[in-house]
Each structure stands twice: as structure tokens, then as C-alpha cells.
Amino acid sequence: MSGLYDETAAEREMATHTQQESRKGFFTDTTLCIGCKACEVACKEWNQLPADGYAFTGNSYDNTGELNGSTWRHVAFVEQLRSGALAAPAAPPPQSPAQSQSQSQSQGAPTGGHQVVHPDAGRWLMESDVCKHCTHAACLDVCPTGALVRTEFGTVVVQQDVCNGCGYCVPACPFGVIDKRDYDGHAGKCTLCYDRLQDGETPACAKACPTESIQYGDVEELRTRADARLAKLQREGQYTDASLYLRDTGDGIGGAGAFFLLLDKPEVYGLPPDPFDTTRDLGRLWRHAGYAALALVGVTALAALGTRR
Amino acid sequence: MNVSNETLPTAADTGAVPKSASYYGRPIVKPHVWKPYIAWYFWIGGAAGAASVECVCARMRGADALATVEKRAALAGVLVAPVLLIADLGVPSRFINMLRVFKLTSPMNLGSWILTAFGGAIGASTFAELLGWKRTSRALEVVAAGLGPALTVYTAVLVADTATPVWHEAGDTLPFVFAASGVASAGAVGVAFAPSQQNGSARRLMIGGAIGLLAAGAAMEKRLGPLLGEPYRTGTGGSFRATSGALSAAGIVVGLLGHKNRTASRLAATCVAAACVLERFAVSAAGKQSAQDPKYTIEPQRARLNARRDLDLESSG
Ligand code: SF4
Ligand code: SF4
Ligand code: SF4
Numbered sequence: 001m002s003g004l005y006d007e008t009a010a011e012r013e014m015a016t017h018t019q020q021e022s023r024k025g026f027f028t029d030t031t032l033c034i035g036c037k038a039c040e041v042a043c044k045e046w047n048q049l050p051a052d053g054y055a056f057t058g059n060s061y062d063n064t065g066e067l068n069g070s071t072w073r074h075v076a077f078v079e080q081l082r083s084g085a086l087a088a089p090a091a092p093p094p095q096s097p098a099q100s101q102s103q104s105q106s107q108g109a110p111t112g113g114h115q116v117v118h119p120d121a122g123r124w125l126m127e128s129d130v131c132k133h134c135t136h137a138a139c140l141d142v143c144p145t146g147a148l149v150r151t152e153f154g155t156v157v158v159q160q161d162v163c164n165g166c167g168y169c170v171p172a173c174p175f176g177v178i179d180k181r182d183y184d185g186h187a188g189k190c191t192l193c194y195d196r197l198q199d200g201e202t203p204a205c206a207k208a209c210p211t212e213s214i215q216y217g218d219v220e221e222l223r224t225r226a227d228a229r230l231a232k233l234q235r236e237g238q239y240t241d242a243s244l245y246l247r248d249t250g251d252g253i254g255g256a257g258a259f260f261l262l263l264d265k266p267e268v269y270g271l272p273p274d275p276f277d278t279t280r281d282l283g284r285l286w287r288h289a290g291y292a293a294l295a296l297v298g299v300t301a302l303a304a305l306g307t308r309r
Numbered sequence: 310m311n312v313s314n315e316t317l318p319t320a321a322d323t324g325a326v327p328k329s330a331s332y333y334g335r336p337i338v339k340p341h342v343w344k345p346y347i348a349w350y351f352w353i354g355g356a357a358g359a360a361s362v363e364c365v366c367a368r369m370r371g372a373d374a375l376a377t378v379e380k381r382a383a384l385a386g387v388l389v390a391p392v393l394l395i396a397d398l399g400v401p402s403r404f405i406n407m408l409r410v411f412k413l414t415s416p417m418n419l420g421s422w423i424l425t426a427f428g429g430a431i432g433a434s435t436f437a438e439l440l441g442w443k444r445t446s447r448a449l450e451v452v453a454a455g456l457g458p459a460l461t462v463y464t465a466v467l468v469a470d471t472a473t474p475v476w477h478e479a480g481d482t483l484p485f486v487f488a489a490s491g492v493a494s495a496g497a498v499g500v501a502f503a504p505s506q507q508n509g510s511a512r513r514l515m516i517g518g519a520i521g522l523l524a525a526g527a528a529m530e531k532r533l534g535p536l537l538g539e540p541y542r543t544g545t546g547g548s549f550r551a552t553s554g555a556l557s558a559a560g561i562v563v564g565l566l567g568h569k570n571r572t573a574s575r576l577a578a579t580c581v582a583a584a585c586v587l588e589r590f591a592v593s594a595a596g597k598q599s600a601q602d603p604k605y606t607i608e609p610q611r612a613r614l615n616a617r618r619d620l621d622l623e624s625s626g
Contacts, residue, residue: 059333066335076332142470144418145406164406165399167342168417171471171600176339185399267607270332274610278470278477279414285466285480292465292484293458296492297362299521303496303513304366 023154024197025257026206027222028128029229030269031239032213035061035075035126042208043073046193050183066270067129069181069188073205074129076269081122127269128214130205131156131177131190132246133257136277139169139178139189147187154219154257155192163187174253174275192257219257223247226261239263245271252276331603338472340600343397343593350393351464351487351589352494354424357386358460359491360498361431363514365454367499367507368447375503375511380450382498383457384435387428416467423463427456461491468596474606475533475540475599476592482529486592489525490585493518493557497578497585500564505571512574516564519557519581522588526554536608537599546595553587556580 044051049070057063060077067074137156140148147163150156158178165185169178178189193203201207206216215222226244233239245262249255252275266273331337364379395401407421434449465487469480476483496518499511530538540546560580567573599605 057333062333078332138472141414142417144410144412144415144421145403146410146412147406162403162406162409163400164403166407166417167397167399168415168467168471170339171341171473171476171596174338174472176337176472176600179339180342180399187399267331267337267603267611270335270337270603272337272606272610274614275472278472281477281480282414282416282466282470285416285469285484288481289462289466289484292462292488295485296359296458296461296488299492299517300359300362300366300495300514303517304363304370304510 021152021154023219023257024192024217025133025154025219025222025259026130026192026203027215027217027226027259027261028130029213029215029226029261030125030127030263031233031242031261032211033075033126033128034211034213035077035124036210037064037075038208038210039073039128039205039214040064040071040075042204043190044071046196046204047072047191049188067131067175067177067189068179069186070183072130072188072190076125076127076129078125078264078268079122080125080264123263125263125269127260127262128205128209129269129271130258131192132175132253132259133190133192134277135249135254135256136279137253138172138174138277138279139187141277141279141282142168142172144168151192151194151197153192153194153197155194155197156189156257157191157194158187158189160186172278174272174277222259226259229261233261246275252280331607334603336601337603337606338474338600340597341468341471341473341593345590345593346393346397348589348593349586350390350397351592352490352586353386353393354390354464355461355487355491355589356494356498356585357383357390357431358427358457358462359488359495360386361427361450361453361457361460363495363499363511365450367510368450370510372503372507372510375499375507376450378499378503379495380431380435382495382502383431383453387424387431390424390428416463416470420460420463420467423456423459427453427460430456458488462488468592471596472606473596473600474609475537476596478537478609479529479533482525482532483592485525486522486529486588489518489521490588491518493522493581494585497560497582501575501578501582505574508574512564512568515578515581516561519561519564519584522584523554523557526550526588537605540595540598540605541591544594544598546591546598549587549591549594553584553591556584556587560584 052064052071055063057065060079062075062077064071064074133155140150140156144166145162145164147159148156148169149159163186165180165187167180169187170180178187180187196203202216206214215225226247230242230244233242242261242263244259245266246256246259262269360379360383364376364383367376367379395404398404407418408425410418411422412418430449430453434446434453437446437449462484465484468476469483471477492514496511496515499508500515503511530541541550560577563573563580564577567577
């Protein structure tokens with residue numbers, strides 16, 4: 001695109017390729033997630049992050065709600081029930097599918113007799129979300145202090161002692177990951193357990209995951225593994241709608257260090273369908289700002305022309 | 310709302326599940342976390358930048374009283390600006406970290422350098438003026454005027470360089486909104502404070518800037534289209550924008566009709582300045598609104614994806 005962008009892209013290339021370590025990341029296979037939230041707790045515990053309080057969202061089993069400055073793992077729960085699948089034996093009066101669903105759920109078993117649950121009543125989608133450690137990371141690009149850096153593992157980390165809490169990274173991230181914390185004024189997000197990686201350890205969340213839904217390793221190797229997994233699922237025919245999200249290095253963020261195998265469209269999990277690094281357009285933005293600046297000077301000069309009063 | 314995925318097989322096609330269009334309607338991108346200080350800064354910094362240009366233009370045609378008014382306005386702006394910026398930081402004592410690096414990819418970093426250089430030039434020029442060094446003072450005014458337009462428009466690049474839908478998608482028009490707001494405000498300052506025999510050009514700037522603000526705002530909304538234009542028509546963003554438009558119009562009318570009357574002129578200047586402030590608040594509020602509802606993130610991205618896929622199908626079929 002613009003010269004400016006090329007320059008920074010080259011910088012990023014250097015950052016990701018001249019490092020001593022190979023690039024590390026996560027492949028999160030959502031077909032294996034059981035929604036236990038062990039990753040959420042392990043992350044909080046290892047990184048000594050405060051709890052989120054006792055709020056209930058009413059959104060399935062998700063009471064975490066979102067990733068933010070002090071919550072770096074978030075398990076999304078999506079209940080996809082087929083309408084009428086949980087029909088009570090005594091046929092209820094006709095009503096809208098949504099109503100019948102919520103009624104049969106809220107009434108549960110005590111409607112007398114047993115409940116018939118259709119064999120393909122629907123499914124649960126669960127996904128443990130995390131910072132994507134983007135190849136082209138908007139948060140890192142816009143950070144005015146240089147607090148956000150690319151590490152030798154190709155990951156994106158906030159240096160807490162440099163961040164001044166300007167908040168620019170917050171609206172810049174295309175995934176709504178990074179956030180400014182009220183309690184210390186800094187921005188916070190997943191560090192991919194930088195401290196553990198330096199000691200050759202596995203990140204706390206991946207270590208705690210009981211089903212290997214969160215797989216940690218070299219990004220190159222994880223990509224191969226993900227491709228194989230996708231091919232297998234499609235071959236076996238059980239998950240024909242599976243797709244890899246952020247695995248493609250040609251996408252708007254140049255591919256992610258943390259990518260996913262999803263069973264539905266990204267937005268169903270609260271993920272953007274076509275994310276991009278805003279810096280991609282920075283050259284064009286400055287060019288138009290340049291035109292506007294010229295117009296400002298032109299208009300001011302024009303207003304002063306031909307008059308002494 | 311239609312975000313359906315026509316060609317790829319989805320869960321719904323297999324008959325298993327109903328489709329959900331978003332994750333419980335929760336935001337996908339995070340709304341900005343800036344306090345109102347930042348909207349005020351956008352206005353004050355923008356006005357100071359434009360005032361420095363008007364200062365030099367007035368100086369060149371011998372309207373020294375007007376030039377001095379504009380220069381004082383620019384000085385006041387750069388004195389207040391850092392206070393507003395620091396007040397918004399999570400860790401105010403680390404403001405200086407903004408100048409720790411020079412970073413081309415960060416409009417906020419570049420803006421900090423622009424503000425520092427501009428403030429230095431205006432401050433030094435004022436100091437030289439006090440010492441009676443007229444030539445130095447004038448030269449520094451020209452330096453400031455060279456940086457002023459950048460100070461006025463960089464904030465538009467700053468907000469557009471985010472994932473906030475109504476900001477990013479309006480990146481081509483937003484700088485013109487900010488430039489018009491700066492020009493109109495600098496004009497309003499001249500009309501309000503310069504002696505009336507010298508403020509003719511300031512009046513033209515004020516009225517021209519206000520018309521420009523209305524036009525640029527309309528162009529921005531048109532560019533955003535029916536869906537993304539919504540945050541500028543509804544909610545807090547809509548109210549701010551409507552009020553700003555009404556004040557601009559009032560300022561233009563009163564400014565034109567009452568140009569011989571000092572009180573009427575000052576009333577017009579107040580209307581225009583208030584319109585400019587409210588336009589910045591509208592941009593801030595609409596940005597927040599567009600981040601809070603996921604449809605503003607999902608729908609344009611889906612449309613782009615579908616367009617790309619159609620293109621692929623065409624080229625392969
Ligand atoms: S997901 Fe967001 S916070 Fe994480 S690296 Fe990418 S831009 Fe930064
Ligand atoms: S809040 Fe901190 S990490 Fe985020 S952009 Fe500002 S200085 Fe950088
Ligand atoms: S890698 Fe570490 S910091 Fe990141 S989510 Fe997992 S436990 Fe938390």
C-alpha cells in the first residue's frame with residue numbers, strides 16, 4: 001500500500017524473523033473445548049490478576065463476558081438449540097420457537113412425565129479467546145510510548161513500566177482485546193506468559209487445559225497441525241462447517257500467532273469476520289490530512305486577500 | 310440485520326441450529342476510553358493551529374492587532390493542551406514517555422512531537438516579543454504557522470487510525486471536518502477579540518469555516534453511508550451533531566446580518582465556537598456508539614468478505 005506501511009512491514013519482518021527464538025503461539029481447537037474455564041483461572045492465578053466480581057450476565061455459562069485489562073482468557077459459550085428439540089410431552093399451545101425454547105428450558109423436567117430430547121437437539125460452541133499476537137499488530141503500531149513491543153518469541157507484550165495509560169491501543173485493536181485498567185491506569189493483555197517462555201515453560205493456560213483444546217508451540221508447526229486437523233474433520237464428515245480463523249498469513253493482520261479452529265462464523269463467537277490492522281491505511285489517512293491542511297492554509301490566505309481591514 | 314453467509318456451508322444449512330448474528334450483542338471492538346478532556350483538546354489544539362496561520366496572514370497585511378489576538382489564542386491553546394492530555398493519562402507522571410521514541414506508525418506519537426515543536430515556537434516567539442526582538446519573534450511566528458496546520462489535522466488521523474468503525478471508515482473526510490472546525494474557531498476568536506476595523510478577514514474565516522464545517526460534516530455522513538452514518542444521527546452523537554449544526558447555521562446568519570454590530574458579532578462568534586466544540590464531542594460520542602454495537606463492525610466486514618469471494622468466484626469461474 002503506502003511507503004510508510006511497507007517500511008513498518010519490513011520492520012515487523014525483522015522483528016519476527018531475526019529473533020533468536022522461533023515464533024511461539026497457540027492453536028485453539030474449539031471442537032475439543034469443554035468450557036471448564038481452567039485456562040481463565042490459571043491465567044488469573046499465574047499473572048496475579050484480580051477477579052472480575054460476582055456479576056451474572058445471563059448469557060449461558062459465560063459470566064466473564066469479555067477480554068479486558070485484567071482478564072486475558074475468556075471462554076465464550078454459545079448454545080445452538082434446534083427449535084422445538086426440547087419439546088415437553090404434553091404438546092404446548094403453538095407459539096414462537098424462541099418462546100417454546102425458553103419455556104422448555106425454564107420449566108425443565110417438572111412438567112410431569114419425562115422430557116424427550118431429540119438426538120440432534122443442537123450443540124454447544126465453546127471457544128477460549130485470547131490476544132491473537134497479530135503479525136501486524138495495530139496495538140503495537142499505534143502505541144506512542146513504545147510500551148508495546150514484539151518479543152524474541154514473536155509475541156506482543158506491554159512493558160508495564162513504560163505504558164503511560166494513554167489508551168490509544170484500546171480502540172486500535174481489531175479484536176477488542178487490550179484494555180486500560182482502572183486500578184493502575186496501565187493497558188493490560190495476554191503476554192503469552194513471557195516470563196514462563198523465558199524459562200522454557202508452557203503458558204499457564206495451555207498447561208491447565210485438560211483436553212488440549214489450547215495447543216501451545218512453534219507457530220509454523222501449529223499451522224501444519226491445524227491444517228491436518230481441519231482436513232481430518234472434513235474427511236470424517238462430522239464437522240463439515242469447520243474452518244481455520246486467522247491461520248492465513250494473507251489476511252488483514254498477516255495471520256495470528258494465536259489462531260483458531262471454529263465451527264461457525266467468527267461473529268457468532270464475538271470475533272470480527274474480516275479483521276485488519278488499521279495501520280494498513282495510514283498512508284492514505286495522512287495524505288487526506290495533508291489535503292485538508294493545504295485547504296486550511298489556502299482558505300486562511302484567501303480570506304486575507306485584497307483587504308487591509 | 311443480514312450477515313448471512315450464502316455460499317459456504319454453515320451449521321444452519323445442516324439443519325442443526327438457528328443462526329446467531331453476534332455474540333449476545335456484545336461489542337467486538339472496544340470503545341475508546343478517553344475522557345471529555347480529549348474532545349476538548351481536539352478543539353483547543355485544532356483552534357491553536359489554525360490561529361497561528363491566521364496570525365501570520367494578518368501580520369503580512371499589517372493587521373497587527375488581529376495578529377496579536379490570534380497569537381495569544383495559540384499561546385493559550387498550547388498552555389492548556391498538555392494539561393488536558395496529562396489529565397487523561399492513566400499514569401500522568403509518565404507523560405514524558407510520549408517523547409521517548411519517534412514513531413512514524415503512531416499518530417499520537419507524531420502529534421506529541423508536533424505539539425511540542427509548535428508550543429516551543431509560539432512560546433519562544435512570545436518571549437522574543439517581550440524582549441523586543443521583533444525580527445526573531447516574527448520568524449518564530451512563521452515557524453509556528455508551518456506546524457499549525459499539522460496540529461489541526463493530526464487528531465483526525467489519530468482517531469481514524471483505529472478499529473472504531475465510524476472513525477476509520479471516515480478517514481478521508483474527517484481531516485476536513487477538523488480543519489474546518491479549526492479555521493472557524495480561529496476566525497471566531499478574531500471576531501470576538503480583535504478591533505472591528507481589523508477583523509474583516511477573521512469574519513470571513515469564521516463564516517467560511519462554519520460553512521465548511523457543515524459541508525464537511527455532510528460529506529462525512531454521506532461517505533459513511535446509511536448504516537455507519539447512524540451513530541451521527543442517533544443517541545448522544547446525534548444530539549451533539551444536530552446541536553452543532555444548528556449553532557453553525559445560527560452563527561453564519563447572525564454573523565452575516567449583524568456584522569456592523571459588535572454584540573451581534575460576538576454572539577455569532579460564540580455560536581460558531583460552540584458548534585466547533587460540539588462537533589468534536591459528536592465525533593467522540595459517535596465513535597463510542599459505533600464500537601458498542603457489533604453490527605457496525607460485522608456488517609461492513611461481511612460485505613467486504615462477500616465482495617472478495619464474488620470476485621474470486623468470477624475470476625475462477
Ligand atoms: S489481538 Fe489486539 S491486542 Fe493482541 S496483538 Fe493483535 S492488536 Fe494487539
Ligand atoms: S495505553 Fe500504554 S500500551 Fe496502550 S498505547 Fe498507550 S502507552 Fe501504549
Ligand atoms: S499465555 Fe499466559 S498470559 Fe496469556 S492467556 Fe495464557 S496464561 Fe494468560
